[in-house]
Amino acid sequence: MSYFALIPAAGVGARMAAGCPKQYLPLLGKPMLRHTVDAFLGSSRIAHTYVVVSADDAYVAEALPADLAGVTVLRCGGATRMESIRNGLRQLATAIGQDDLVLVHDAARPGLTPALIGKLIDAVGDHEAGGLLALPVVDTVKSTRTGPVTTMARDGLWLAQTPQMFPYRLLLRALEEAPDPEAITDDASAVEMLGLSPLLVEGHPRNLKVTRPDDLRIAELFLKMDEQ
Numbered sequence: 271m272s273y274f275a276l277i278p279a280a281g282v283g284a285r286m287a288a289g290c291p292k293q294y295l296p297l298l299g300k301p302m303l304r305h306t307v308d309a310f311l312g313s314s315r316i317a318h319t320y321v322v323v324s325a326d327d328a329y330v331a332e333a334l335p336a337d338l339a340g341v342t343v344l345r346c347g348g349a350t351r352m353e354s355i356r357n358g359l360r361q362l363a364t365a366i367g368q369d370d371l372v373l374v375h376d377a378a379r380p381g382l383t384p385a386l387i388g389k390l391i392d393a394v395g396d397h398e399a400g401g402l403l404a405l406p407v408v409d410t411v412k413s414t415r416t417g418p419v420t421t422m423a424r425d426g427l428w429l430a431q432t433p434q435m436f437p438y439r440l441l442l443r444a445l446e447e448a449p450d451p452e453a454i455t456d457d458a459s460a461v462e463m464l465g466l467s468p469l470l471v472e473g474h475p476r477n478l479k480v481t482r483p484d485d486l487r488i489a490e491l492f493l494k495m496d497e498q
């Protein structure tokens with residue numbers, strides 16, 4: 271059984287509102303996507319890394335040189351994150367075994383490390399429903415969903431990170447059968463809809479999703495910690 275990385279990198283970065291998709295913005299002089307890919311290249315557990323970009327992507331060739339060993343770019347991005355991942359999985363039908371494990375990881379989480387990848391793989395083991403990195407909620411949680419502000423119990427609440435790891439066959443089936451793919455914001459929720467319960471493995475704040483401009487500086491601070 272082998273482990274493969276699948277990195278969705280076909281988003282436009284609307285909330286970042288930069289001059290290019292956020293995954294190509296420089297962090298410490300290197301494109302964000304390259305930091306993300308390097309985490310997998312630095313892990314001895316990963317057999318190969320696949321990166322899904324949009325068909326008309328004009329930036330990836332510079333971020334990931336064609337001769338970069340261990341990485342393949344798939345130009346099959348879709349309109350949503352889930353579509354990009356489903357399209358990527360479909361393209362890999364002959365490259366990945368049905369029971370091999372796929373680690374789906376956002377291009378926009380450049381703070382991932384080989385140690386976190388190994389922690390997820392070791393903790394999930396052969397759990398049939400797979401698992402994901404996540405952080406327990408540490409703040410008091412407020413809700414305005416029903417009108418007046420209320421306070422929710424935070425025990426048992428987690429914030430989902432990536433990688434999210436599942437057997438190839440299970441993840442593709444979950445995404446193919448999802449009743450409303452646009453309502454699914456992470457891979458685990460599609461698996462949960464099959465009645466399965468993925469394992470939550472404690473991640474790390476450094477693995478934040480770079481979403482808005484302020485996140486760029488925070489990501490750089492975490493990346494600098496590597497260099498110490």
Ligand SMILES: Nc1ccn([C@@H]2O[C@H](COP(=O)(O)OP(=O)(O)OP(=O)(O)O)[C@@H](O)[C@H]2O)c(=O)n1
Nearest residue numbers: 278279280281282283284285349350351377378
């Ligand atoms: N159609 C899409 C949308 C998103 N993604 C990827 O999914 C990850 C998480 O998505 P998000 O942070 O929401 O990125 P964007 O969709 O680019 O951001 P925004 O919602 O602000 O436009 C990113 O690595 C992004 O490139 C993707 O591959 N295909």
Ligand SMILES: C[C@](O)(CO)[C@H](O)COP(=O)(O)O
Nearest residue numbers: 351376430431432455456479
């Ligand atoms: C998958 C994810 O990173 C888990 O936290 C997140 O849901 C992706 O972000 P999006 O804004 O929902 O695309």
